[in-house]
Amino acid sequence: xxxxxxxxxxxxxxxxxxxxxxxxxxxxxxxxxxxxxxxxxxxxxxxxxxxxxxxxxxxxxxxxxxxxxxxxxxxxxxxxxxxxxxxxxxxxxxxxxxxxxxxxxxxxxxxxxxxxxxxxxxxxxxxxxxxxxxxxxxxxxxxxxxxxxxxxxxxxxxxxxxxxxxxxxxxxxxxxxxxxxxxxxxxxxxxxxxxxxxxxxxxxxxxxxxxxxxxxxxxxxxxxxxxxxxxxxxxxxxxxxxxxxxxxxxxxxxxxxxxxxxxxxxxxxxxxxxxxxxxxxxxxxxxxxxxxxxxxxxxxxxxxxxxxxxxxxxxxxxxxxxxxxxxxxxxxxxxxxxxxxxxxxxxxxxxxxxxxxxxxxxxxxxxxxxxxxxxxxxxxxxxxxxxxx
Amino acid sequence: xxxxxxxxxxxxxxxxxxxxxxxxxxxxxxxxxxxxxxxxxxxxxxxxxxxxxxxxxxxxxxxxxxxxxxxxxxxxxxxxxxxxxxxxxxxxxxxxxxxxxxxxxxxxxxxxxxxxxxxxxxxxxxxxxxxxxxxxxxxxxxxxxxxxxxxxxxxxxxxxxxxxxxxxxxxxxxxxxxxxxxxxxxxxxxxxxxxxxxxxxxxxxxxxxxxxxxxxxxxxxxxxxxxxxxxxxxxxxxxxxxxxxxxxxxxxxxxxxxxxxxxxxxxxxxxxxxxxxxxxxxxxxxxxxxxxxxxxxxxxxxxxxxxxxxxxxxxx
Ligand SMILES: NC(=O)c1ccc[n+]([C@@H]2O[C@H](COP(=O)([O-])OP(=O)(O)OC[C@H]3O[C@@H](n4cnc5c(N)ncnc54)[C@H](O)[C@@H]3O)[C@@H](O)[C@H]2O)c1
Ligand SMILES: [Zn+2]
Ligand SMILES: [Zn+2]
Numbered sequence: 001x002x003x004x005x006x007x008x009x010x011x012x013x014x015x016x017x018x019x020x021x022x023x024x025x026x027x028x029x030x031x032x033x034x035x036x037x038x039x040x041x042x043x044x045x046x047x048x049x050x051x052x053x054x055x056x057x058x059x060x061x062x063x064x065x066x067x068x069x070x071x072x073x074x075x076x077x078x079x080x081x082x083x084x085x086x087x088x089x090x091x092x093x094x095x096x097x098x099x100x101x102x103x104x105x106x107x108x109x110x111x112x113x114x115x116x117x118x119x120x121x122x123x124x125x126x127x128x129x130x131x132x133x134x135x136x137x138x139x140x141x142x143x144x145x146x147x148x149x150x151x152x153x154x155x156x157x158x159x160x161x162x163x164x165x166x167x168x169x170x171x172x173x174x175x176x177x178x179x180x181x182x183x184x185x186x187x188x189x190x191x192x193x194x195x196x197x198x199x200x201x202x203x204x205x206x207x208x209x210x211x212x213x214x215x216x217x218x219x220x221x222x223x224x225x226x227x228x229x230x231x232x233x234x235x236x237x238x239x240x241x242x243x244x245x246x247x248x249x250x251x252x253x254x255x256x257x258x259x260x261x262x263x264x265x266x267x268x269x270x271x272x273x274x275x276x277x278x279x280x281x282x283x284x285x286x287x288x289x290x291x292x293x294x295x296x297x298x299x300x301x302x303x304x305x306x307x308x309x310x311x312x313x314x315x316x317x318x319x320x321x322x323x324x325x326x327x328x329x330x331x332x333x334x335x336x337x338x339x340x341x342x343x344x345x346x347x348x349x350x351x352x353x354x355x356x357x358x359x360x361x362x363x364x365x366x367x368x369x370x371x372x373x374x375x376x377x378x379x380x381x382x383x384x385x386x387x388x389x
Numbered sequence: 390x391x392x393x394x395x396x397x398x399x400x401x402x403x404x405x406x407x408x409x410x411x412x413x414x415x416x417x418x419x420x421x422x423x424x425x426x427x428x429x430x431x432x433x434x435x436x437x438x439x440x441x442x443x444x445x446x447x448x449x450x451x452x453x454x455x456x457x458x459x460x461x462x463x464x465x466x467x468x469x470x471x472x473x474x475x476x477x478x479x480x481x482x483x484x485x486x487x488x489x490x491x492x493x494x495x496x497x498x499x500x501x502x503x504x505x506x507x508x509x510x511x512x513x514x515x516x517x518x519x520x521x522x523x524x525x526x527x528x529x530x531x532x533x534x535x536x537x538x539x540x541x542x543x544x545x546x547x548x549x550x551x552x553x554x555x556x557x558x559x560x561x562x563x564x565x566x567x568x569x570x571x572x573x574x575x576x577x578x579x580x581x582x583x584x585x586x587x588x589x590x591x592x593x594x595x596x597x598x599x600x601x602x603x604x605x606x607x608x609x610x611x612x613x614x615x616x617x618x619x620x621x622x623x624x625x626x627x628x629x630x631x632x633x634x635x636x637x638x639x640x641x642x643x644x645x646x647x648x649x650x651x652x653x654x655x656x657x658x659x660x661x662x663x664x665x666x667x668x669x670x671x672x673x674x675x676x677x678x679x680x681x682x683x684x685x686x687x688x689x690x691x692x693x694x695x696x697x698x699x700x701x702x703x704x705x
Contacts, residue, residue, distance in 0.1 A: 020698040055695030109685040134684015
């Protein structure tokens with residue numbers, strides 16, 4: 001089959017690889033119809049997540065048709081149309097039973113690696129380095145889906161691929177980012193990053209009752225999408241001092257909750273940014289927390305900082321004094337996707353959410369490298385690339 | 390072999406002490422640079438202006454991070470190399486200060502020499518630790534008798550967890566270095582383990598203590614290739630979280646060639662090996678089998694293959 005492979009830093013190629021096969025009794029094989037490129041994939045391609053190996057198949061956002069099931073899968077049949085959550089979860093461990101699926105205790109065969117870096121391991125993730133399992137990803141013609149009796153959600157006939165695909169990751173991720181904010185009537189929420197995750201965080205914050213949502217980015221076309229399609233107010237951080245603007249817009253209080261939807265490759269300027277870039281290049285810190293630092297400094301006293309942008313390792317100059325002295329709460333996590341797929345599918349079906357607005361490019365799988373290129377460099381007003389296998 | 394090992398042990402002990410001292414040095418220097426950058430600036434002779442103060446703060450934070458790594462890791466070679474890299478960065482910065490007008494050259498030169506000295510120490514120490522630890526991460530000290538101890542929580546009742554272990558013939562399902570265990574009756578069993586180069590090591594073992602749903606202990610019998618004892622304890626985890634499983638193993642690798650291969654057999658990392666075995670034990674109980682990914686086909690191994698489906702016939 002054809003698959004999108006990581007061939008080294010900044011090198012993505014579509015290659016011919018063996019077809020997947022059942023390796024565990026609870027596996028299913030899915031013939032992929034639609035898959036997409038995520039900001040998390042950029043962190044891998046740009047070389048910020050350790051433990052990638054040349055030839056790794058990328059992709060963790062995918063859906064398609066079940067073509068084979070292992071003997072331990074009783075809930076799926078050949079021909080079912082399913083969308084697959086990006087964390088791999090067994091459904092039986094303590095974490096899964098508490099619905100903390102991205103913390104599944106059994107699905108990362110390389111747990112020891114994650115323990116070295118993070119103290120404890122997380123769940124396995126499709127196409128997302130060996131640190132989180134070494135699983136082949138879904139930017140391919142077929143994928144093996146472990147614990148197929150737990151993860152995949154059947155997609156009803158009336159729902160299109162474009163409507164269902166983002167249930168695999170970015171829609172639940174934006175939703176969890178907003179849910180972690182414990183939004184109460186009158187709350188103002190600020191979101192760093194107007195990428196797909198940021199857009200869905202805005203939509204979800206409104207659904208959960210936010211009075212106003214303010215988004216921060218530097219790409220005018222992304223800010224415009226956030227204004228027109230998601231209803232946010234916008235700040236372009238290249239034109240405006242963000243901390244001043246947020247204080248001004250919130251009557252001096254600061255936003256009640258701040259969502260970091262930018263992650264470890266956040267951009268910035270001035271000495272601090274040069275410092276982070278230099279240290280990251282010299283491997284003295286792994287992550288560049290410019291957006292996160294700002295989110296913390298901006299948040300109102302006693303507010304919540306919700307981190308859904310991905311961080312991999314260590315950061316410097318973390319404003320812990322601001323967190324501690326001002327009684328801030330930090331919440332974070334890879335999304336517990338399984339928890340949100342069903343209720344969000346219902347909201348899509350009853351018209352409360354139309355997730356298709358983020359799609360700017362639809363390409364054949366063959367053109368995945370081009371998709372990565374435009375998504376990474378934010379060219380051609382690219383917001384989200386969907387690949388058709 | 391024995392002298393070589395104790396020599397290495399000695400070297401390594403020195404390396405550890407040196408590492409700890411450097412850890413504290415890093416901490417002290419880092420904190421001073423962070424809290425009192427002007428004093429440090431004056432001390433090393435660069436102009437006490439905003440830029441230099443900011444720079445010193447930066448350097449200070451890096452010292453603290455490296456110091457932290459050295460202090461918390463049992464074998465901090467990786468962190469020491471981070472220090473070496475950090476030192477190189479300081480040397481560059483100090484070099485820049487040397488060529489600038491406003492610096493008091495003598496003091497900068499002295500500071501440069503001091504940092505260069507520390508760099509040399511860092512390199513020495515990192516090399517010492519590196520040479521004694523092989524290519525893997527976070528290994529434990531290697532004595533002659535080895536004691537390994539690990540715990541894991543399994544979300545199943547003690548009866549079930551005990552039951553899977555008590556039938557020793559199940560063990561090779563999750564202890565990948567075991568080829569087979571044969572139960573012979575009378576509390577006796579015959580164990581066969583894979584050793585490098587197609588060899589096997591074998592021994593007979595007997596159960597010493599067996600308290601259903603609580604504890605099993607065993608020991609090897611006379612004539613074993615590897616003398617060993619072990620125990621596994623099962624305690625209910627609080628709040629209905631299942632069962633806490635605690636395993637203790639102790640073994641004596643024999644001398645000579647066989648000893649070397651036994652050392653390999655139990656892994657360069659006996660702790661890691663046991664941890665992995667328990668991890669797979671939990672997978673078998675909670676999910677029904679050992680979980681496999683394309684990158685780790687037999688469900689957890691140090692050597693990874695690319696995350697691509699295997700070719701036909703190469704599944705194992
Ligand atoms: N928690 C999860 O489970 C999860 C799931 C999916 C994605 N993610 C993470 O979410 C993040 C965003 O993903 P995406 O797909 O939207 O990526 P993206 O690259 O499309 O979007 C990131 C946006 O952040 C903006 N940005 C960069 N620096 C900024 C700054 N200093 N201030 C404000 N905005 C800044 C960029 O301009 C860009 O528009 C990534 O880190 C990704 O890894 C997390
Ligand atoms: Zn994603
Ligand atoms: Zn689980």
